[in-house]
Amino acid sequence: MNRKLFIIVFTLFITLAFTVSAFARWDHRPIKRMQKVIKTNMHPKKGVVYFQEADVDDDKQLSKQELTDYHNNFFDEADIDKNEYLTEQEIIDFHKIKKIKEKFAFMDTDKDGFISEEEHNPRGFRRRFAQFIFAYIDTDEDGSINEEEFIAYKMQK
Structure with a gap:
């Protein structure tokens, strides 16, 4: 019984040590760059x-x-519905779409107008989850995300 408990605790300890070590080596610069872009857009x-x-x-x-x-x-x-009037929701959506387009431009690192799977997840972090999300966003299943698909995905949140 004690041997089984020791093996379980030892296994958990090793798993935790590898996880912490991998996270410590992970390059946080892209996230910090994205946070800077977001903060700039929300500047007072x-x-x-x-x-x-x-x-x-x-x-x-x-x-x-x-x-x-x-x-x-x-x-x-x-004026999304082109009725010559602006509603509060249209103004909110306009600003929301503008921010989404800025995020799209940031992620489109090769500036070809599409987000590839590599651009979507450049560090390979949580690869399976990222692939699932990528496939969900890529509604026309052409292997890349265009601006319209990206906006549609972000607007449903």
Whole structure:
């Protein structure tokens, strides 16, 4: 009885030691980079980002026309049902989709407009689970995730 207990405890200890060791060696830089991208998008000074987007000629000031064009563009993109009115939900969805597109662009490391299985899980972490999720997102089963598939997956969360 004591021998069986010793073997069980010893096996658990060895498993734990290997797990902790593997996690300690794991490269955390991609996650930290992604966190930085997310934090940047959620920065309290979003006005600076919007200003830079609206300042088309990059002269560090907004003309009336630049601001009008920026708001018209925003309205046209956010008006999902194209009924010439914006609902609160359309604005929420617009910002949500914008963030999803930024995440897609971040994950598309070769900038070909698709996320490959390697780009989806570059470190091979929890490979089977990642393959299952990849197959779930890849609805047209072409072996890559396009932006529309990625948005559809993220919007259902």
